[in-house]
Amino acid sequence: xxxxxxxxxxxxxxxxxxxxxxxxxxxxxxxxxxxxxxxxxxxxxxxxxxxxxxxxxxxxxxxxxxxxxxxxxxxxxxxxxxxxxxxxxxxxxxxxxxxxxxxxxxxxxxxxxxxxxxxxxxxxxxxxxxxxxxxxxxxxxxxxxxxxxxxxxxxxxxxxxxxxxxxxxxxxxxxxxxxxxxxxxxxxxxxxxxxxxxxxxxxxxxxxxxxxxxxxxxxxxxxxxxxxxxxxxxxxxxxxxxxxxxxxxxxxxxxxxxxxxxxxxxxxxxxxxxxxxxxxxxxxxxxxxxxxxxxxxxxxxxxxxxxxxxxxxxxxxxxxxxxxxxxxxxxxxxxxxxxxx
Amino acid sequence: xxxxxxxxxxxxxxxxxxxxxxxxxxxxxxxxxxxxxxxxxxxxxxxxxxxxxxxxxxxxxxxxxxxxxxxxxxxxxxxxxxxxxxxxxxxxxxxxxxxxxxxxxxxxxxxxxxxxxxxxxxxxxxxxxxxxxxxxxxxxxxxxxxxxxxxxxxxxxxxxxxxxxxxxxxxxxxxxxxxxxxxxxxxxxxxxxxxxxxxxxxxxxxxxx
Numbered sequence: 001x002x003x004x005x006x007x008x009x010x011x012x013x014x015x016x017x018x019x020x021x022x023x024x025x026x027x028x029x030x031x032x033x034x035x036x037x038x039x040x041x042x043x044x045x046x047x048x049x050x051x052x053x054x055x056x057x058x059x060x061x062x063x064x065x066x067x068x069x070x071x072x073x074x075x076x077x078x079x080x081x082x083x084x085x086x087x088x089x090x091x092x093x094x095x096x097x098x099x100x101x102x103x104x105x106x107x108x109x110x111x112x113x114x115x116x117x118x119x120x121x122x123x124x125x126x127x128x129x130x131x132x133x134x135x136x137x138x139x140x141x142x143x144x145x146x147x148x149x150x151x152x153x154x155x156x157x158x159x160x161x162x163x164x165x166x167x168x169x170x171x172x173x174x175x176x177x178x179x180x181x182x183x184x185x186x187x188x189x190x191x192x193x194x195x196x197x198x199x200x201x202x203x204x205x206x207x208x209x210x211x212x213x214x215x216x217x218x219x220x221x222x223x224x225x226x227x228x229x230x231x232x233x234x235x236x237x238x239x240x241x242x243x244x245x246x247x248x249x250x251x252x253x254x255x256x257x258x259x260x261x262x263x264x265x266x267x268x269x270x271x272x273x274x275x276x277x278x279x280x281x282x283x284x285x286x287x288x289x290x291x292x293x294x295x296x297x298x299x300x301x302x303x304x305x306x307x308x309x310x311x312x313x314x315x316x317x318x319x320x321x322x323x324x325x326x327x328x329x330x331x332x333x334x335x336x337x338x339x340x341x
Numbered sequence: 342x343x344x345x346x347x348x349x350x351x352x353x354x355x356x357x358x359x360x361x362x363x364x365x366x367x368x369x370x371x372x373x374x375x376x377x378x379x380x381x382x383x384x385x386x387x388x389x390x391x392x393x394x395x396x397x398x399x400x401x402x403x404x405x406x407x408x409x410x411x412x413x414x415x416x417x418x419x420x421x422x423x424x425x426x427x428x429x430x431x432x433x434x435x436x437x438x439x440x441x442x443x444x445x446x447x448x449x450x451x452x453x454x455x456x457x458x459x460x461x462x463x464x465x466x467x468x469x470x471x472x473x474x475x476x477x478x479x480x481x482x483x484x485x486x487x488x489x490x491x492x493x494x495x496x497x498x499x500x501x502x503x504x505x506x507x508x509x510x511x512x513x514x515x516x517x518x519x520x521x522x523x524x525x526x527x528x529x530x531x532x533x534x535x536x537x538x539x540x541x542x543x544x545x546x547x548x549x550x
Binding site: 079111115124125128140144154311 | 370374393394398400401405406409412413416472
């Protein structure tokens with residue numbers, strides 16, 4: 001009885017740590033985004049609240065929490081309230097299986113990659129329900145666009161994951177990381193390059209970020225699916241979007257860039273020199289690169305037109321991934337060195 | 342204290358109540374969302390049975406893809422909900438007879454006795470390193486390889502048939518050919534014309550410079 005309580009308590013503490021760190025990361029990601037986009041546009045970005053503007057996200061959070069929560073009278077109130085909860089719930093729950101280091105993982109489950117994929121496919125419910133429950137035309141358009149887009153890109157995403165599963169021969173995320181051991185050139189980004197690029201593009205489209213943000217497209221739909229939301233409910237959508245950005249970056253780092261593995265593995269001089277660095281640091285560095293790319297794309301790419309998004313998803317990404325799955329199948333069958341030996 | 346039965350009864354109750362709600366909700370959007378909840382509860386029960394692959398595939402395929410499309414379509418329907426319950430009492434006896442007959446047929450055809458399962462044993466508890474995915478894969482691609490591939494071919498044929506039946510190409514469609522759009526040169530659209538400069542004629546301006 002006592003051990004069970006300790007076990008449950010330990011898990012709860014781990015969950016608390018992950019969620020708190022994640023929410024802080026999201027808060028500072030919004031700050032980083034404004035700074036990066038600011039510098040891209042030769043501005044300085046927020047610099048008034050606290051030193052170098054570092055307290056800006058705290059001020060933003062306080063502002064959002066203090067705003068009035070407006071529920072439109074003609075909306076479906078139950079679904080209107082529950083939609084942001086679904087968004088944030090699925091976004092945070094996916095972190096349960098992310099391995100941060102050799103042993104630091106909340107749940108090292110067998111079918112971890114499937115769990116991630118299942119939960120990332122649920123995120124669209126929050127958007128779809130929010131758009132419908134708001135009883136607003138802009139919100140409805142945003143929701144329909146988001147649903148069509150995420151269904152289309154889920155297929156390409158799934159095929160990209162199939163390639164990783166075949167290469168590693170496992171659905172367990174730790175096993176996938178271990179299968180990439182051996183340094184920078186052994187990670188899956190090289191043999192699975194087309195799948196990596198497809199997954200990256202699909203990930204950006206899944207999170208409805210620029211250049212694929214037609215679901216919220218400010219200049220067309222005001223704010224898309226969350227146009228009727230205010231205060232805390234809006235903050236939850238915002239949190240979910242940024243949590244998903246960090247999640248997709250983490251998944252790319254795990255599946256194609258060796259997760260917590262050191263990039264200097266197998267290099268004679270550098271491997272012992274960097275042996276003391278914990279895996280968590282490598283993992284965070286790899287993640288940060290892809291998070292930065294999200295902001296970089298936002299600052300530099302124009303928005304895709306809707307039919308171009310569909311064309312890219314169905315006519316380019318899906319055929320590319322399908323062909324490369326066959327290539328990977330042959331490579332695994334013939335034990336192509338050095339990756340599949 | 343064993344918590345597994347509590348978890349099982351929780352998921353089972355949610356599944357049954359949600360399944361009941363699917364047919365009782367007036368609004369079809371609520372009905373679809375209840376179906377999603379029922380799928381979720383069922384996948385919870387499957388995870389209790391160590392069938393994590395099937396449980397996650399259920400969430401992935403049915404909840405993540407099929408039900409999203411359902412919801413998508415149902416949200417687009419614009420039906421007057423008030424007028425839809427008028428014939429309820431009138432059709433009730435007829436519907437009840439059909440339901441009873443259906444239930445009777447289902448029980449006689451696929452009831453537990455047909456498979457010699459009058460007593461279902463408690464599922465064995467698997468060791469911690471048991472992988473349902475490996476088990477399922479090894480059975481599916483050895484013992485059931487032919488049925489599996491036949492099912493796959495039938496589904497593919499169904500997809501192609503559905504597309505051919507429902508797809509009517511518009512007669513005067515205007516297709517954008519992306520390669521042509523990218524391949525344009527300036528000379529095709531812009532013409533630089535050398536205009537001869539006008540002769541200055543001081544007399545026309547009335548002698549002004």
